[in-house]
Structure formats: C-alpha cells, structure tokens
Amino acid sequence: FDLNEPEVLYLGVNRGNSQSMDNLVLFFAAPGNLKINSSLQNFSGSTVVEGSVNHDLYTKYLKTKTAFTKKQSDLVRDIVLAKKNLETVKADSLQNVLNRSERMSYLNAVNFALKNGKNQVAPFVTLTDVAPTNSKHLDTIYKSLSPEIAQSKYGIILKNYLELMKK
Numbered sequence: 476f477d478l479n480e481p482e483v484l485y486l487g488v489n490r491g492n493s494q495s496m497d498n499l500v501l502f503f504a505a506p507g508n509l510k511i512n513s514s515l516q517n518f519s520g521s522t523v524v525e526g527s528v529n530h531d532l533y534t535k536y537l538k539t540k541t542a543f544t545k546k547q548s549d550l551v552r553d554i555v556l557a558k559k560n561l562e563t564v565k566a567d568s569l570q571n572v573l574n575r576s577e578r579m580s581y582l583n584a585v586n587f588a589l590k591n592g593k594n595q596v597a598p599f600v601t602l603t604d605v606a607p608t609n610s611k612h613l614d615t616i617y618k619s620l621s622p623e624i625a626q627s628k629y630g631i632i633l634k635n636y637l638e639l640m641k642k
Contacts, residue, residue, distance in 0.1 A: 480627050481505045481529045481595040488518050503530035503596060529596040536587050536600060543580035547573060581605070585612045592619040598629035602636065610640050 486500045497518045502511065505527040513522040524530045550573040557566035584604040591597040601616050617625065617633055624630050 478504055478506045481527065482628060483599060486511060486522075488515065490515075503527050503533050503599075505529060529594050529599075532591055532594055532596045533600070536584075536596070539583055539587075540580065540604070543576060543583065547576050547580070550576065581608050584608075585616065588616045589619050592616075593621045593624060595624060595627055595629055597624060598627070598633040601633055602629060606633075606636060613637055613640070 482504055484502060484504045486502060488498050490498060495518075497520065500511070500513065500519045500522045502509075502522070502524045507526060509524065509526040511522060511524050513519075524534075550569055554566050554569045554573065557563075557569060581604075584600055588597040588601045588605060591600075597616070597620060601613065605616065606613060613633070614637060617630075617637055620630055620633075625634065
C-alpha cells in the first residue's frame with residue numbers, strides 16, 4: 476500500500492491454532508518499494524527487510540539495545556542469587572553495575588536519537604525508549620530533529636508529548 480512517509484508497521488502470519496510467539500515482524504516501512512523475506516519456520520527471526528534506511532538504522536539500534544538488555548538480565552539473575560546466598564556486599568555491588576548499565580542504555584537511546592535527527596527513526600526511538608524512562612533530554616532531541624522530521628508523524632507525536640509534559 477502507499478505510504479506518505481516512513482512508518483512502523485507489523486507484518487503477521489496466521490498459523491491457525493499455533494501457539495507460536497513468532498507470528499509478528501515489526502519493520503520500518505518507507506514510501507517506494509520495500510522487500511521483506513522470511514521463512515515460516517523462523518518467521519520474525521529470519522526476516523530481512525530491504526529498501527528502508529530507517530529500518531536499517533533501527534535494526535542497528537536494536538542490536539545494541541539487546542546487548543544492554545541481556546547484560547541487565549544477567550545482572551538481575553546474579554543479584555537474586557547473591558541475595559539468596561546472603562551475599563549482601565556482592566548484591567549491592569551488582570546493583571550498582573546494573574544501575575550504570577541502565578543509565579548507559581538510556582544514554583545510548585538519547586545519543587542514537589540525536590545522531591539520527593534526519594531520519595524518522597529518531598523521534599520513534601525517543602518516544603519508545605527515551606520518553607518512558609526520563610524526560611530530561613526530550614526537548615534537546617526534538618530541537619535536533621531536521622525540520623522535515625519534526626513535521627513528520629513521529630515528530631508531531633513527540634512535539635505533542637513535550638507539550639503535555641510541560642502542563
């Protein structure tokens with residue numbers, strides 16, 4: 476179908492009565508031709524999207540975000556084990572590492588949005604990963620968007636969100 480501007484969409488496969496969680500693919504669609512390849516066996520895991528700069532940027536961002544998430548999950552597991560074994564000092568130390576990792580993950584999202592202000596992916600990542608965590612950098616990110624991106628779908632949503640936050 477025709478798009479006026481890049482937009483996040485989902486592609487799904489109906490497997491009937493399957494209990495598979497592998498039925499949806501999020502992708503950053505773009506006006507023009509877009510090519511999506513996948514397999515039924517590993518629908519979302521094997522999907523390759525071609526023809527969208529925003530999707531390519533978002534995929535790179537998600538790889539970094541996934542690394543932070545995995546590290547944080549491992550730290551939470553280690554904190555629980557340390558507390559279970561009554562290793563309070565170790566648990567506190569791991570909690571400090573977890574807090575730093577969470578800050579780094581947040582700053583990664585902020586830096587990504589600031590670096591990619593000429594692409595639709597910047598306000599999208601800001602709305603999904605920066606705004607829910609901390610509103611401190613939202614105005615700076617919005618002001619760094621190119622005029623075209625600031626007037627786009629996600630740029631306008633970010634602007635409206637900022638206006639709500641100021642009330």
